[in-house]
Amino acid sequence: MSKDKLVIFDTTLRDGEQSPGASMTREEKVRIARMLEKMRVDVIEAGFPIASPGDFESVRAVAAAVKDSTICGLARATRVDIESAGAALKDANSGRIHTFIATSPIHMKYKLMLSPEQVLEQAVAAVKMARNLAADVEFSLEDGSRTEPEFMYRIVEAVINAGASTINIPDTVGYGTPEEYGRMFRNVIAQVPNSDKAIFSAHCHNDLGLAVANSMAAVINGVRQVECTINGLGERAGNASLEEVVMAVKTRRDFYPVETGIETTQIVPTSRLVASVTGFPVQPNKAIVGANAFAHESGIHQDGVLKHRETYEIMKAEDVGWNSNKLVLGKHSGRAAVRARFEELGVTFASPEDLNEVFARFKSLADKKHEIFDEDLQALVTDKGGDDLPEVYKFESMQVSCKTGQKPWAQLVIVKNGESVTTEAEGSGPVDATFKAIEKVAKSNTALELYLVSAITAGTEAQGDVTVRLAKNGSIVNGVGADTDVVAASAKAYLHALNLLESGGARAHPQHDGV
Incomplete structure (x- = not known):
């Protein structure tokens, strides 16, 4: 019997963005939209x-x-x-x-x-x-x-x-x-x-x-x-989750009595992109896209799955995109391979210079991290910012001292309007010291509303993905940063947020009328 078509209408970029702090730049919206298109979302x-x-x-x-x-x-x-x-x-x-x-x-x-x-x-x-x-x-x-x-x-x-x-x-x-x-x-x-x-x-x-x-x-x-919406993102407690409806x-x-035209193998990659862009991580036990969605710790469950998968699994993890993002690139990969993989992820570059900049960041990461996954590539672009964001502040280098019984200390070299500035401060921890050192230069008079750290991939080599939310005069910005050094990622995220403030990227909480 033929089934009716169920139209999937995704409102991640509109209703999802109404989540406090989930604002996205134009470039980020285009990246997510391209992934939704690749997933064959109808509207x-x-x-x-x-x-x-x-x-x-x-x-x-x-x-x-x-x-x-x-x-x-x-x-x-x-x-x-x-x-x-x-x-x-x-x-x-x-x-x-x-x-x-x-x-x-x-x-x-x-x-x-x-x-x-x-x-x-x-x-x-x-x-x-x-x-x-x-x-x-x-x-x-x-x-x-x-x-x-x-x-x-x-x-x-x-x-x-x-x-x-x-x-x-x-x-x-x-x-x-x-x-x-x-x-x-x-x-x-x-x-x-x-x-x-x-x-x-x-x-x-x-x-x-x-x-x-x-x-x-x-x-x-x-x-x-x-x-x-992807990941059920949305104002207040969120919206109906696309991945749960589709699956x-x-x-x-x-x-x-319906069927969708969704390419379900793109669900997990899109979920991770949205989480990275918005700074809203997916809870581990979230249906379909949570890290534990297909994990089995109970011995009885493990035994059953090994004997016959359907004893405890009603879906295949591969069908929604788990295990599909294998190692694709390494430090010997060339520019063409990197560009091709970015295009598969819905990321295009406006100019050769933009590609060269991201490729240099890729090579730097590959020197620190043996395995490069899709999530790492997404983080490279997200960490870069977007929409031709003017870089008033740019991270150059840092050193941190943190020893039991001594006050943590951080020293950073920041480029401000093209000039290198050295700044240092003590704090209650290395991240606090880092932010205080930056503020000595920026004097932004902002309030730190959110500091969030998550691992982009598994393992001790994983990049730390940091989101910093700053508020000033009723407006908010989300800065993001990624690095194998979590403190450096924190500094990058804070500077990214400051750049958004300087460029007019701050926005009032978007709780406008809507459905």
């Missing part, structure tokens, strides 16, 4: 163009770079938002405008201060306006799971008549349960006369840990698009 929501000039440029850059996936821009149901989204998507091979307005009584009364009739009128006008700019229009009923059914039926019928081809009814605040969320879709599809003219979509938040369960209940009840459909094909 990539690249951002909220009206939110800021940076968001607009990021959506435009993704639209120009990606050809095989539909690129989507989010817009409130207002002319200025919709025109901005249309302009950002101008170069898209396939573009979609996603417009929304709140429809629950509490949102209409207290946030919008509009009557239901006014909301209905604004929704229809927005869809018509978007339809004049894009052939593909999606409409969302913000806070849909708390919207009164009769009003829901009216507004859905009206926006479909106005030209919306996808209807998203999100569980914006993560309040729904699988039974009621699934029943809601079953009822709206049955009650709306023209429901067969649109694809219905689920967009669930994970406040009660039910985002994936709610999404799958919606699929059972007629939904044919699921909106999700649930693939693993339980006996139960779900």
